[in-house]
Amino acid sequence: MSGVDWESVAEATSGAVGALVSTTALYPLDTCKTKYQAEVRSEGCRKYRNLSDVLKEAIKENKVLSLYQGLTTKNLQTFISQFIYFYGYSFFKQLYLRKSGKKKIGTTVNLLVGVAAGCCTVILTQPLDNASSKMQTSAFGKSKGLWATLTEGSLADAFDALPISILLTTNPAIQYTVFDQLKLRLLHKQNQKALSSGAVSKAVALSAFSAFVLGAISKTVATILTYPAIRCKVMIQSADPDQDEESQDKPKHPKTFFGAFKAIWSNEGLPGFFKGLQAQILKTVLSSALLLMIKEKIAKFTWVALMALRQHVVTIKKRVKSV
Numbered sequence: 001m002s003g004v005d006w007e008s009v010a011e012a013t014s015g016a017v018g019a020l021v022s023t024t025a026l027y028p029l030d031t032c033k034t035k036y037q038a039e040v041r042s043e044g045c046r047k048y049r050n051l052s053d054v055l056k057e058a059i060k061e062n063k064v065l066s067l068y069q070g071l072t073t074k075n076l077q078t079f080i081s082q083f084i085y086f087y088g089y090s091f092f093k094q095l096y097l098r099k100s101g102k103k104k105i106g107t108t109v110n111l112l113v114g115v116a117a118g119c120c121t122v123i124l125t126q127p128l129d130n131a132s133s134k135m136q137t138s139a140f141g142k143s144k145g146l147w148a149t150l151t152e153g154s155l156a157d158a159f160d161a162l163p164i165s166i167l168l169t170t171n172p173a174i175q176y177t178v179f180d181q182l183k184l185r186l187l188h189k190q191n192q193k194a195l196s197s198g199a200v201s202k203a204v205a206l207s208a209f210s211a212f213v214l215g216a217i218s219k220t221v222a223t224i225l226t227y228p229a230i231r232c233k234v235m236i237q238s239a240d241p242d243q244d245e246e247s248q249d250k251p252k253h254p255k256t257f258f259g260a261f262k263a264i265w266s267n268e269g270l271p272g273f274f275k276g277l278q279a280q281i282l283k284t285v286l287s288s289a290l291l292l293m294i295k296e297k298i299a300k301f302t303w304v305a306l307m308a309l310r311q312h313v314v315t316i317k318k319r320v321k322s323v
Helices: 006-025 027-038 051-060 064-068 071-100 107-137 146-151 162-167 170-196 208-237 257-268 270-274 277-322
Strands: none
Touching: 006 027, 006 071, 006 277, 027 051, 027 064, 027 071, 027 107, 027 208, 027 277, 051 064, 071 107, 071 146, 107 146, 107 162, 107 170, 107 208, 162 208, 170 208, 208 257, 208 270, 208 277, 257 270
């Protein structure tokens, strides 16, 4: 147990729990957003002219609960990916600080650390990511189960959009880099203000509101910079139209970045690369802000709980040795 990096485990656990709560709370919005983004048609042939049309379709067909199709898979993918990401991010960060002897990590190194953690995450969780997207974009009420979705194609199909996912590791990297830097500056200002007023203790954690605001700002920046790639990825991961009885004559979604790029350019032009940007920002900003807010508030509890677990395991080992 002495070889376990408990700080990284605590960071990963609190991050994963925060992601799980935010994903569940915003899942209907995520389903509407994903189905809206996945559709690529010329102006006069679009089924969804705006985000609300997806919700109206679910209500009209009496399948509002289908807005939650794929939720279990999404939560599984979210928990695993966020745990791996936060563990990797914390591990690589601590490793750099130990090897370099520095007390703080710079913006450039922070970005590289985030990218490294992100690459590890997407390589391990891409099949789940693809499955959850296919389940979300299936016709309402026709989503398959996780195992059926995973096994309906080849092994290579399970890793569709992996290159774009690796490219998009810059998204959370940018987000957490911006968040960490803003957090450090805010805490520094709070400490300076506290010292000037004669206070002895320093601020060590953000308030829930501050974490929410910083999370929103950081995710907005990351989303705007990477959105065209996000749109292409959604298209590649989407369920093919032939799952819908009304879509038998429609072409299947492209399975490469260049295929998705060409389809968007041919049907929607330059504005198509930013179709659904507002919905993406709304969903991801709320999700990331909630994630970071929850993570900040439970991080201390998680650390205390893990330390108690560690002590309990050590005590049991001592008893076993003494027998």
